[in-house]
């Protein structure tokens with residue numbers, strides 16, 4: 001595929017990872033149409049991007065007719081729009097509707113309007129807790145939440161389009177991302193931003209369970225670069241590819257690292273009951289992304305945490321302001 005100046009659509013492009021992907025696509029000279037209903041995304045996430053090369057369309061991906069119009073003339077769709085893991089605990093049907101049903105609708109619209117490639121952003125959550133590590137793309141998929149199950153349905157539809165119609169698709173499975181514009185608020189709140197802002201405010205990070213659960217945290221510029229490469233590498237078509245750092249860290253160790261970084265090592269994390277459906281171990285095998293995409297994560301956890309801290313410190317908001325949007329137990333069983 002000619003990688004010079006394509007027209008690209010990014011669903012969920014006003015969100016955390018999506019906005020970084022849009023930034024990199026525009027810097028690479030592509031024209032980007034962002035499709036986002038702003039349920040969790042923000043136009044401010046795109047504020048530093050040249051609006052000559054980026055157009056924000058505030059639309060819901062479930063609205064197939066409108067979306068088909070927006071896809072006219074688009075070369076590649078990067079599909080990131082979704083509702084999150086904790087949303088799936090209180091609203092499983094809506095979560096499935098957006099993450100699975102709307103993915104199928106989008107595939108149909110993309111194929112019918114002549115979009116040349118469809119890149120589906122799945123999640124490491126499709127694996128469930130690791131049964132063998134590091135986790136290759138062949139690892140069994142046993143999602144533990146409706147979110148993980150709906151993402152797995154979305155990627156299955158994506159692969160089915162490749163198998164049935166020879167429609168060029170790629171499935172990307174990012175592991176946990178963090179970095180500027182990540183979510184600390186409401187049911188979108190993730191562990192790194194939550195720990196970081198609590199530690200900055202001098203209060204205890206809260207660990208759910210024994211803290212031995214592990215994750216493979218990837219800095220958002222690396223995650224976005226991996227996704228971008230998946231869209232522009234011909235050999236990736238028909239493939240499912242992990243994007244991770246290849247480094248496993250426990251949640252207890254993460255809390256320790258963050259408290260040390262802030263200079264608040266005397267604070268002890270608070271331990272609370274486990275979360276429903278919490279995956280206990282995630283650790284990416286990154287060989288396939290290296291072999292096919294030439295992907296190499298550049299920012300390690302220490303450096304990434306420093307950069308994110310710096311971003312919060314320059315955000316104009318105090319840790320106390322940031323904390324107002326944080327909900328400690330940010331899930332509700334329906």
Ligand SMILES: NC(=O)c1ccc[n+]([C@@H]2O[C@H](COP(=O)([O-])OP(=O)(O)OC[C@H]3O[C@@H](n4cnc5c(N)ncnc54)[C@H](O)[C@@H]3O)[C@@H](O)[C@H]2O)c1
Pocket residue numbers: 011012013014015016017018035036037038039040041042059060061062079080081082083084098121122123124125151173174175176177178188
């Ligand atoms: N953040 C992570 O650690 C992580 C890890 C693995 C996979 N992923 C995947 O990456 C993608 C992006 O995740 P993120 O963390 O940036 O989440 P995010 O919530 O910041 O971004 C999702 C975006 O989708 C938009 N959206 C939601 N429903 C929509 C709808 N019906 N129509 C249009 N737009 C809609 C939201 O407004 C938001 O801007 C998701 O597909 C997610 O499954 C994220």
